[in-house]
Amino acid sequence: MKVKTSITAGFFVIGLLVSGLALADRTLLNVSYDPTRELYQDFNKAFTTYWKDKTGETVTVQQSHGGAGKQARAVIDGLDADVLTLAITYDIDKIADKAKLLPKDWQSRLPNNSIPYTSTIVFLVRKDNPKGIKDWDDLVKEGVSVITPNPKTSGGARYNYLAAWAFAEKKYGGKDAAKEFIKKLYKNVPVLDSGARGATTTFLQRGIGDVLLAWENEAFLAIKELGEGQVEIIAPPSSILAETPVAVVDTVVNKHGTKDLAEAYLNYLYTPVGQKLAAKHYYRPSEPKYADAADLARFPKLELFTIKDKFGSWDAVQKEHFDDNGVFDQIYVP
Amino acid sequence: MRQSYIMPGFRPTLGFTLFYLGLVVLIPLSTLVFTSLQLNWAQYLAIITHDRVMASFRVSFVTALLASCVASVFGFIIAWVLVRYPFPGKRVLDALIDLPFALPTAVAGIVLATLYQPSGIIGKLLMDSFGVQVAYKPLGIVVALIFISLPFVVRTVEPVLQEFDSSMEEAASSLGASRLQVFVSIIFPNIFPALLTGFALAFARGVGEYGSVIFIAGNLPYVSEIVPLMIITKLEQYDIPGATAIALTMLVISFFLLLVINLLQHWVRKRSGQL
Structure with missing residues (x-):
C-alpha cells in the first residue's frame, strides 16, 4: 500500500515537472558574430521588456558569439539558432544552401535587404599615429606592421581584404596591380588570428603591430575600454560598406514554435528603439533619422562602396579570393 | 578445440572491450574514413600534396618532434629528482607537474603568448640578449608543446624509476663501477622503454x-x-571532405609513428632482457 502511494506521488511530481516544462517561458537563441556582444546585451533587454508589455509573456533571449564562419558552420551542423545576426550574407546563403534551414530568398523578407545596420572598416593606430598612417597605401610601406585576421576564417577580415583590394584596383588600375598590393600588405602582417576579437587582443593587449584593421564598432569599443589617448581611429578616405544581415531560421522556429517571437525580435531592430541602440553601439543604422544626432556625429565621413558594386556577389568573391588556390592562397606561395 | 583460460570471464571482458573500443574509438574514426571516401584518389592526393598542406605537416611533425625530445630530457630529470631525493615541498612540486593536464590549453596558449x-x-629578455623571437614564430609552437607534453614524460618515467630495484645499482657499485657507469649501463637501459612511452605520448599529444x-x-x-589549423580552415570553407582527407592522413601517419615507437620499445625490452 505504502509503495503504491509513493509511486503515485512520484508520478504526480513527474507530471508536475513535465507540465511545468511545457508552460515554461519561451527562449530565443540568437547566433551572432564576434563584435555584436555589447549591442545585443542591450537590445535583448529592450526587446524582452517590450514583449512583456505587449503580450505579458516573459521571454529569454540567449546569445552565441564567435567568428562568423564558425558560427554559420555550427548552425549547419545542428546548433538550433532561431535567429541569425551574422557578418556576411554569404554565411546565411550557405546555411540556406547546405542545410536548407531557410529559403534562398531570405534576404527579401525584411526591410532594406534584411540589413538593419551596417558597419565599415577603419584603422586603429597607436597614440599620435607615429607611422603616419592615413590611407590604404600607407599599409604596404616598409616597416609598417599590420594586424588583421585570416580572411579564410574571419568575416571581418574578408571585409579588410576586400576594402584594400578595391582601393588598389581603383588607384593602380587592374587586378594584377591589386594582387601585387595585397601581397605586399600581407607581407606586413606578422600574425594571422582566426577571428576579429583575437586580432584586437593581439594589437591592444600584446602590443603587436602599428595598425589594426578593425570593424568600426570594434575600434570605437577599444577606445572606450582602454580610455582615450592610447590608440586612435584613422578613417581612410574610402572603405567598404559591411552589410551585416539578419534572418529567421524557418526550420528551427517551426520546431520550437517561436516563429512570431523570432520575427518580432528581428523587426524590433528596425524600430526607433533598435536603430537608436545600433547607433549607440557604433553600428551605422539603416534609418539614421531614428538615432541620436550625437551618436551619428561620431561616425567619420568616408566614401563607402558595396560588395555588389565592386565585386558582383559574395559567391564570386569567395571563389576568386578565398577558396583554395584563390588569390589569398596565391599571395602566400613562396 | 576451444582454448580455455585459467582466468574466468574472458568472453564477457573481451566482448566489452571490443564494444567499448568500437563505440568510443572505431565508429568516430570510421566516419572520418567514410567521409573522405567521397573523394577519389586523385582528388585526395591533390589535397594532401598541396604545398601549403605539406608545409603544415612539416611544421606540425617537426615542432612536435623537437618538443617531445626536449620534454623527454627534462621530464626524465624532473622524474629523477622527484623519485630520488627527499626535499621539502616535494609534494607540492609533484602536484604542479600535472597542471598542464588540467589547465584549458587555450589558457596555456594565451599565457605563453603574453x-x-x-x-x-621572457620574450623581451630573449629578444634583447639573443635576438630570438619566440612567440608568433615556429619556435613559439615548440614552447607551447613542451609545456603541454611535459607531464606525459614525467608521469610515465616516475613509477618505473620508483619500482627500480636498487640492489642492481649496489651490485654494480660493489663490483667497482663508477657512478656514470652505473647510470649508463644499469639505470638508463631499464628506464629507456618507459621514456620511449613518455616520448610517444608527448609526441602524439603535440601533433x-x-x-x-x-x-x-x-x-x-x-x-x-x-x-589542425589547416583542418579548421577547410571546415570554415565548408570543405568537409578536404578537412577529413587531411585528418585521415594525419591519423595514418601518427598511427604508423606510434607503431614504430611501440616496436622499438618491444625490441629494447627484449634486448635488455626485460621480457
Missing part, C-alpha cells in the same frame, strides 16, 4: 594540439600553420 611576445617578460598553439604560433601560411 610571456614570450617580443615585449613580454594533435590545437588550443594552445593557435595563440602563440602566428599562423602564417607556409611558416607557422599547423595541421
Whole structure:
C-alpha cells in the first residue's frame, strides 16, 4: 500500500515537472558574430521588456558569439539558432544552401535587404599615429606592421581584404596591380588570428603591430575600454560598406514554435528603439533619422562602396579570393 | 578445440572491450574514413600534396618532434629528482607537474603568448640578449608543446624509476663501477622503454594540439600553420571532405609513428632482457 502511494506521488511530481516544462517561458537563441556582444546585451533587454508589455509573456533571449564562419558552420551542423545576426550574407546563403534551414530568398523578407545596420572598416593606430598612417597605401610601406585576421576564417577580415583590394584596383588600375598590393600588405602582417576579437587582443593587449584593421564598432569599443589617448581611429578616405544581415531560421522556429517571437525580435531592430541602440553601439543604422544626432556625429565621413558594386556577389568573391588556390592562397606561395 | 583460460570471464571482458573500443574509438574514426571516401584518389592526393598542406605537416611533425625530445630530457630529470631525493615541498612540486593536464590549453596558449611576445617578460629578455623571437614564430609552437607534453614524460618515467630495484645499482657499485657507469649501463637501459612511452605520448599529444598553439604560433601560411589549423580552415570553407582527407592522413601517419615507437620499445625490452 505504502509503495503504491509513493509511486503515485512520484508520478504526480513527474507530471508536475513535465507540465511545468511545457508552460515554461519561451527562449530565443540568437547566433551572432564576434563584435555584436555589447549591442545585443542591450537590445535583448529592450526587446524582452517590450514583449512583456505587449503580450505579458516573459521571454529569454540567449546569445552565441564567435567568428562568423564558425558560427554559420555550427548552425549547419545542428546548433538550433532561431535567429541569425551574422557578418556576411554569404554565411546565411550557405546555411540556406547546405542545410536548407531557410529559403534562398531570405534576404527579401525584411526591410532594406534584411540589413538593419551596417558597419565599415577603419584603422586603429597607436597614440599620435607615429607611422603616419592615413590611407590604404600607407599599409604596404616598409616597416609598417599590420594586424588583421585570416580572411579564410574571419568575416571581418574578408571585409579588410576586400576594402584594400578595391582601393588598389581603383588607384593602380587592374587586378594584377591589386594582387601585387595585397601581397605586399600581407607581407606586413606578422600574425594571422582566426577571428576579429583575437586580432584586437593581439594589437591592444600584446602590443603587436602599428595598425589594426578593425570593424568600426570594434575600434570605437577599444577606445572606450582602454580610455582615450592610447590608440586612435584613422578613417581612410574610402572603405567598404559591411552589410551585416539578419534572418529567421524557418526550420528551427517551426520546431520550437517561436516563429512570431523570432520575427518580432528581428523587426524590433528596425524600430526607433533598435536603430537608436545600433547607433549607440557604433553600428551605422539603416534609418539614421531614428538615432541620436550625437551618436551619428561620431561616425567619420568616408566614401563607402558595396560588395555588389565592386565585386558582383559574395559567391564570386569567395571563389576568386578565398577558396583554395584563390588569390589569398596565391599571395602566400613562396 | 576451444582454448580455455585459467582466468574466468574472458568472453564477457573481451566482448566489452571490443564494444567499448568500437563505440568510443572505431565508429568516430570510421566516419572520418567514410567521409573522405567521397573523394577519389586523385582528388585526395591533390589535397594532401598541396604545398601549403605539406608545409603544415612539416611544421606540425617537426615542432612536435623537437618538443617531445626536449620534454623527454627534462621530464626524465624532473622524474629523477622527484623519485630520488627527499626535499621539502616535494609534494607540492609533484602536484604542479600535472597542471598542464588540467589547465584549458587555450589558457596555456594565451599565457605563453603574453610571456614570450617580443615585449613580454621572457620574450623581451630573449629578444634583447639573443635576438630570438619566440612567440608568433615556429619556435613559439615548440614552447607551447613542451609545456603541454611535459607531464606525459614525467608521469610515465616516475613509477618505473620508483619500482627500480636498487640492489642492481649496489651490485654494480660493489663490483667497482663508477657512478656514470652505473647510470649508463644499469639505470638508463631499464628506464629507456618507459621514456620511449613518455616520448610517444608527448609526441602524439603535440601533433594533435590545437588550443594552445593557435595563440602563440602566428599562423602564417607556409611558416607557422599547423595541421589542425589547416583542418579548421577547410571546415570554415565548408570543405568537409578536404578537412577529413587531411585528418585521415594525419591519423595514418601518427598511427604508423606510434607503431614504430611501440616496436622499438618491444625490441629494447627484449634486448635488455626485460621480457
